[in-house]
Amino acid sequence: MVAEPSPDGRSIVLNVGLGPARSATAGAFRRAAVAAVRAAGPARTLRLDLALPDDSGVPAADRARAVTEGAVLGLYRYDDFRSQKSASPLREVTVATSEHGAVAEALAVCDGTCLARDLVNCPADALTPTAFAHRVQHLADTVGLSCTLHEGQALTDLGLAGLAAVSRGSHASAGYVEVDYTPPAGPPALTVGLVGKGVTFDSGGLSLKPPGEMHAMKADMGGAAAVVGVFAALPRLGLPIQVRGYLPLAENMPGGGALRVGDVVRHLDGTTTEITNTDNEGRVILADVLVRATRPGPGRVDLVIDVATLTSAAVHALGTRTGALFSPDGSLADTILTAARRAGESLCRLPLLAHERRHLRSTVADRVNCSHRHGDTVQAALFLQDFITPGTPWAHLDIAAPAYNDETPYDEVPHGGTGFAVRTLIETLRLLSAQHHGR
Template sequence: MRIEVSTQKPEKMEVDLLAMALFEDSERSDSSFLAIDKALGGQLTEIFEEKSFCGKKDETTLIYTHQKIPVRKVLLIGMGKKDKIDVFTLKKAAAKAVKQSKKEKCAKLGFWSIDPLPFRVEEVGQFVSEGLVLGNYEFNQYKTKEKEEELTVSSCRIYTAIQDEKEKFLQGIKMGQSIGEAISLTRDLVNEPANKMTPENMALEAEAVARRKGMKIEVMGKEEIEKLGMGCFLGVAQGSEKEPKLVVMRYEGDSQNTDQMLGLVGKGLTFDSGGISLKPAAGMEEMKTDMAGAAAVLGAMAAIAEIGPCANVVGILGLCENMPSRSAYRPGDVLKSLSGQTVEVLNTDAEGRLVLADCLTFVERLGATHIIDVATLTGAVVVALGNHYTGVLSNDDDFQASVLDAGKMAGERLWAMPKDDVYKDQLKSDIADLSNVGGRGAGMITAGMFLEAFVEEKPWVHLDIAGTARTSEPVAYEQKGGTGAAVATLVQAACHFNKRK
C-alpha cells in the first residue's frame, strides 16, 4: 500500500472512500466537515442529531455520497472522548478504515481526523500508517477453497492542514510503515505451522531478510554450537531430529561509536512439546508460537536496517525444538552452560531459559554493552498481567527506564516487575549451581532472575511476551494468532540507543 500526505481539502480528494475520525465531543465546525455536510444535504448533521452515530470508540457508519463530492463513500469512525485518546485508538481507527475500504472494494483510501490530535505530527503519521499496514494484514495462505478475490487497497492519502510540518509527517509515516511491515513479517513467522517453520527454515528466512536489508549474517549449526560450548542450548535441542541453529545478524549504523552495541536476543523454540515433562494436549498446537521472541528480533532487525538509526545492533536467534524422544534431556540432568555454570534440570518444559542462558553469554562475548532479550518465557506472566501487558525485569534501573520509554513511544504496554535477591533462593540446587525452575510462586520473576545469572553485570532488560505474543481476541489492527509483540519496542530502543540519558 502506498501511503502519502495530502494537503488537498478532504471534500476535494479523489478517493474511493474517505475515513473521517471523530470524537464524541467533536465540535464539527471545520470548514471541510461543513462543506461535506452541505454537499450531502445535511446528512452528517442528521446522523448526529438522530444519534445513529455519536463518535463513541469503535463506532462506525458508512455513507454513500452518490457522486455529490469526488469521494464515493464516507466512513465515520468514532474515537471516543478527546481526553481519553491514546495511540491504540488511533491505530484502531486507521485499521478499521483499511478493513472497511477492502470490504467496500475501494482501492483508494483517504484518512482524516477532523480534530487536532494531542500527539506530535510525526507520531500521528507513525501510528496512522502503522494501523493501516496492520489492518491490511492477513494470514490465509493455507486456505485452498475458492473464495471471492478481495480487492487490494492500493493507496491511502492522510490529510493534514499543517503544510509546514509535512516533512515531519512523512518521517513519521516512514517509521510507522517500516514498523508495520516488520510486525507483519513477525506475524507471518509466528503463524507458520511448526512443520514449515523449522529451525533451518527460520534461519533461511533470516538470511533472506539480511540480504534484502544489507545486513551481515552468520548461521551456525549443531557442530559450531558444540564447539562454542553451549551445553544448555544443546540439551534442549537433543530430543529433536531437527538440527538447532544459532543466527547472528548485525546492523552497523554507528562507525564513530563502536564501543557501544545493543544486543537483541530472541528465544526461538519453533515447537515446544515440553519434552519429557510433556505439556497437556489441549492447546499444544499453540506451541508453534514459542519462537515469537526470535521472530520479534528478526522483524525488529529488518525495520532497524530500513530506518537506519545511528546505532550498532546485533540480533541473536536461538532456534531449536523441544521434543520427547529416546535422546531427549531428562528431569534430573545437569547441563553445563557456555558461561561455565551448571544447571540442574527439574522440568524440561522450562527450556526457553536454558536456550537464552547460552545466547545471553554469547551476545555479551560478541561485544554487546546493553542487552534486551525477548521470550514467550512463562505462563506466570499471563497469570500476573493477562494478555495485555508484557512483563519486564532488569538489572539496571536506567536501562529499564529507557526500554519502558521505548515501549511508550512504540505504543506497546510494558510493566516492570520487582527484582529482589530474595527470589534467588528459589533457584538453588542441591547438586549444581542453579536449578532451572524456582517453584510455583513468582514464576515470571524467578525465570528472569535465572537469566540474570548469565549476564555479567551488563545493563540487561528481559521482556516476557508469553501473554502478548498471540491473541484469540484480536482488536482492529490484529488477526487471530501472532501479534508481533515487542517488535516496535525493540525498534524504538535501537533508534534511541545513543540518545538515552
C-alpha cells in the first residue's frame, strides 16, 4: 500500500495492490478494501475506485460486490457494552462503480453477517433463549417474514424431547422458532430448510467443561446466528425460492434438574439416544428438528442444510478458520463448496465414514450421543444423518472453530463473532435457485 497526496492537496490517495498482474481474484478485491478502510485513519470519507481493466478475469459485478463486502465487514465493531464507543470515524464510503445492483446485494449480505456477529458477541446473560427468540420475532416483523415461537409445554407437544431434556438444568426457558421466507413473485418450486443450533451458553452440563474452554461458549449459538443472518438478507435479495428456518434455542447448564449421564432421550421419530456426555448436547437438540423438517407431510422441505458449532474435534484436522462439510449428496456438496469459494469462506468436505458408526452403539438405547473416542466430528455427522428422512438431500456444516475468532483480526474477519456461514449459505441459495430455474 502506498499513500500520497492528491494533486489538489485536499485528500490522500491510497494505492492498494492486488498482487501480480492478472492474478487478482474477488478475494483480493475484498482484502484490498479491508486494507483501505483500516488505513483510512481519521478520514471521514473514503472513495474506493476499482482501477483494474475489465479483462482482469473478475467480472465487474463481482469486483463491486467484493469491495463492498470488504469495506463494510472490515469496519465492523461490537461495542454495545462499552461505556465509550470505538466506532471508526469514517462516515461515508463510496464504491465507484456502475454495478449498483451488486452493491445493494452485498450490503444486504453484509448486514446479515454483521447481525450474526452481534448475536454471537452478545453476552449470554443478555441473549438468553427467550431473548434470542424475541429478537428473531422482531426481525421477522420488521422485514416481512412469518415467524412462530414455541415455548414450555409446546416443546413436548411438538415432540422436541432433545431440546426439552438439554434445557432442564437451566433457569432460562428453552424456545423453538420457525421462520419462513416466501418469494415475492409466484409460488416457489423449491423449498430449502436451514437448521441452526442455538445453545446460547454451553457449560457442558453435568459433564462440565474445563474453565479454560468455557470463555467462548456464548458462541455456541453460532449456527442459529448464521441462519438468522441469512433471513435478515433474504427479503432484500428477493430470491425465487422458499426458505424455512428451524431454530432450537437453549442453555446447557448443570442445575439440579439437569440431564444426567445415562439418561435416555426418546426422539420424535421414536428412536432413542443414551446420554454418555452431556457436553455433546448440540446433536441431541438438532435430532428432533431434523425429523420435523424432513418427514413426509405438510411443511416438509425439499432439501435441508444444518449449521452448528457442533464439535471441537474438527479444529484438530482443519484448524481454526475452516468449517467441515458433510453430505452424502455429491451434487449438494459441490454446490455448497462452490458457494463457499465464491463467498470467500473456507469449507472442507469430510467423509461420512460408515465404520465410525460402531462407536455410536449403545447397550440400552438405539445409539449414544458420545463415544469418548477419536473421530467425534465424523460420528456427530453420522448421528445427525440418522434423523434425515431417506431421500431428502442433506448437508451438515460444523462451524465450531470459524464461528468465533479467538485471535487477532485477519482479512475481513474481526476478533470474536465472525458471522461465518452467512455468506456461504446465501450464495448456496442463489446457486440452488439458478440450478432449479435453469431446468
